[in-house]
Amino acid sequence: MKKNRYSIFSLARNAVSYHRDWRAAWRSPDPAASYDVIVVGGGGHGLATAYYLAAEHKVGRIAVLEKGWIGGGNTGRNTTIVRSNYLWDESAHLYEKSLQLWEGLSQELNFNVMFSQRGVMNLGHSLQDMRDIYRRSNANRLNGIDSEILNPAQIKAMVPAMNVSANARYPVLGASFQARGGVARHDAVAWGFARAADEHGVDIIQNCEVTGICKENGVVTGVETNRGMIQASKVAVVAAGHSSVLGDMAGLRMPIESHPLQALVSEPLKPVLDTVVMSNAVHGYVSQSDKGELVIGAGIDAYIGYGQRGSFSIIEGNVAAIVELFPIFSRVRMLRQWGGIVDVCPDACPIISKTSLKGLYFNCGWGTGGFKATPGSGWVFAHTVAHDEPHALNAAFNMERFTTGALIDEHGAAGVAH
Amino acid sequence: MLQIECPWCGPRDQDEFQCGGEAHIVRPAAPEALSDAEWADYLFNRANTKGAHAEQWCHSGGCRRWFNVVRDTVSYKILSVYHVGDSPPQENP
Numbered sequence: 001m002k003k004n005r006y007s008i009f010s011l012a013r014n015a016v017s018y019h020r021d022w023r024a025a026w027r028s029p030d031p032a033a034s035y036d037v038i039v040v041g042g043g044g045h046g047l048a049t050a051y052y053l054a055a056e057h058k059v060g061r062i063a064v065l066e067k068g069w070i071g072g073g074n075t076g077r078n079t080t081i082v083r084s085n086y087l088w089d090e091s092a093h094l095y096e097k098s099l100q101l102w103e104g105l106s107q108e109l110n111f112n113v114m115f116s117q118r119g120v121m122n123l124g125h126s127l128q129d130m131r132d133i134y135r136r137s138n139a140n141r142l143n144g145i146d147s148e149i150l151n152p153a154q155i156k157a158m159v160p161a162m163n164v165s166a167n168a169r170y171p172v173l174g175a176s177f178q179a180r181g182g183v184a185r186h187d188a189v190a191w192g193f194a195r196a197a198d199e200h201g202v203d204i205i206q207n208c209e210v211t212g213i214c215k216e217n218g219v220v221t222g223v224e225t226n227r228g229m230i231q232a233s234k235v236a237v238v239a240a241g242h243s244s245v246l247g248d249m250a251g252l253r254m255p256i257e258s259h260p261l262q263a264l265v266s267e268p269l270k271p272v273l274d275t276v277v278m279s280n281a282v283h284g285y286v287s288q289s290d291k292g293e294l295v296i297g298a299g300i301d302a303y304i305g306y307g308q309r310g311s312f313s314i315i316e317g318n319v320a321a322i323v324e325l326f327p328i329f330s331r332v333r334m335l336r337q338w339g340g341i342v343d344v345c346p347d348a349c350p351i352i353s354k355t356s357l358k359g360l361y362f363n364c365g366w367g368t369g370g371f372k373a374t375p376g377s378g379w380v381f382a383h384t385v386a387h388d389e390p391h392a393l394n395a396a397f398n399m400e401r402f403t404t405g406a407l408i409d410e411h412g413a414a415g416v417a418h
Numbered sequence: 419m420l421q422i423e424c425p426w427c428g429p430r431d432q433d434e435f436q437c438g439g440e441a442h443i444v445r446p447a448a449p450e451a452l453s454d455a456e457w458a459d460y461l462f463n464r465a466n467t468k469g470a471h472a473e474q475w476c477h478s479g480g481c482r483r484w485f486n487v488v489r490d491t492v493s494y495k496i497l498s499v500y501h502v503g504d505s506p507p508q509e510n511p
Contacts, residue, residue: 244466255462257439258491302437306468306492312419313433346462403458 006110026198031205034231035061040210042066044075046238047193048378054200057386062202067209071190074240077340078371079263079297081276083120083181084145087136090396090408092143098376111192113184120181123279125170137176150175161272161326170282183287213250220359236361236385241341243364255402256343259300260310261368264337268292282321309339342368347407352381352394361385423499424477425485438474440464441486472506
């Protein structure tokens with residue numbers, strides 16, 4: 001099916017025609033009257049779900065409905081960090097599956113997602129931080145996930161720009177380091193999955209907003225959209241910040257609250273930081289993009305917000321933390337700042353689950369850390385939708401856990417900085 | 419940034435306040451009589467409204483008293499402020 005394969009040869013061939021003959025990376029079809037599976041939400045997770053449904057589970061007719069445009073939501077708004085160093089077994093296995101998919105993703109999609117395993121450093125600033133880091137690091141290693149502990153001298157050697165002095169307001173006492181973690185180009189992930197899904201026959205329909213979920217006798221029959229009713233025997237909702245809105249349409253109450261999460265980037269600089277530095281305690285995380293911009297992530301606002309913007313005080317506190325850690329960044333000028341809407345679960349873990357309605361599936365609740373899970377999330381969700389049963393990797397991430405009490409409490413371990 | 423009208427102190431900067439989440443969630447009178455699903459609904463499920471949302475705020479950097487606010491969660495505009503225990507005021511005429 002790879003009619004439009006990217007390679008050094010296709011680049012040379014198209015150079016001859018001055019790059020005027022590249023084909024669109026995906027089609028823009030009108031919606032058909034019915035599909036086998038409709039994926040609601042054309043973000044990374046939704047597109048990955050559609051891709052794996054088509055490529056691995058050979059589901060026939062699939063549509064992805066996106067109310068905006070591909071790459072315009074949280075997929076293009078995150079700080080692009082990829083890691084799998086989660087404390088609890090359930091999350092560690094899920095995120096590690098995702099990391100393994102990341103490692104082969106550019107080849108699989110024939111699209112350079114610029115996955116760069118430059119390592120992810122999680123700093124500790126207090127004795128308790130360090131105890132937690134040792135515990136998490138040991139848990140990771142027991143789960144076969146790479147993790148090292150660094151002391152301040154080792155950190156300084158890797159990141160000379162960081163202030164590791166004992167006189168710092170929050171002195172750096174050590175860090176965990178996952179060398180296989182890193183960053184990826186987030187737009188490329190959306191585009192790569194969209195293009196690969198399209199090649200497998202998935203209809204990607206942009207500017208198509210779902211306004212209702214149709215059901216009969218407890219069975220889903222399709223969705224209402226601004227482009228008319230579309231029938232489907234299975235509807236898979238991957239709507240991030242709008243999950244509760246979609247839940248309302250189906251008559252489901254969700255254990256989710258949507259908060260604004262902000263990020264900012266600086267003007268491009270010469271290389272100064274070649275790894276990812278995260279600190280839960282002072283709440284900042286920073287990496288440097290291939291263009292040279294410092295990419296800085298802040299925290300969520302405590303209030304519910306669907307407005308894709310947050311409070312200035314959050315940015316203020318975040319930048320203060322970054323400048324404390326990296327004094328030489330104090331005169332760097334910031335270029336852009338933006339917000340996205342993140343769907344936060346009480347236990348900071350996602351819901352990848354069947355629902356009480358037959359044929360309706362939800363993949364949501366990724367909160368502030370969904371980007372790293374993009375391929376793994378799509379992979380397990382595709383399995384769940386295709387087989388009407390969760391995969392072993394996502395069985396624990398069901399919606400019933402809030403009733404049974406079997407929560408996966410990552411809040412303390414990983415819930416703050418992503 | 420929001421400017422929030424504390425019922426006791428008047429209009430103040432958002433930084434003086436803390437948001438306490440959805441308002442009017444009443445603890446069930448007899449939790450032991452509830453099913454697991456009903457208890458989970460009280461504990462975890464939230465309206466998460468897109469639009470006018472009633473929520474609790476505390477003037478933690480001021481008089482330290484709690485009150486309720488109806489706020490539009492898309493525009494973030496504060497529509498009304500009222501005392502804990504009162505019902506949200508009807509739409510302004």
